[in-house]
Amino acid sequence: MEEKEGLPQEAKPEEEKRREVDLNTLFPGKNYDLNRLFPDEETKKLLHELKRNKRDIDRFIKSLNPEEE
Numbered sequence: 001m002e003e004k005e006g007l008p009q010e011a012k013p014e015e016e017k018r019r020e021v022d023l024n025t026l027f028p029g030k031n032y033d034l035n036r037l038f039p040d041e042e043t044k045k046l047l048h049e050l051k052r053n054k055r056d057i058d059r060f061i062k063s064l065n066p067e068e069e
Contacts, residue, residue: 021048 021044023034038044 021045023047026051 021041023038023044024030026048027034035044038047
């Protein structure tokens with residue numbers, strides 16, 4: 001059973017490499033290197049998720065107010 005538990009952990013590093021987040025691309029127009037400011041990968045993932053959630057919320061709000069378009 002220990003071998004089965006190890007399988008998801010082996011797949012995780014490949015997924016992390018595939019989903020590397022570039023904060024400078026995600027938040028353009030800043031005068032400083034966001035990747036150096038936030039070097040931790042977990043923080044980068046959190047900021048990426050935050051940006052995606054904000055976009056989804058903005059779309060939802062826009063769909064509730066069709067006369068603003």
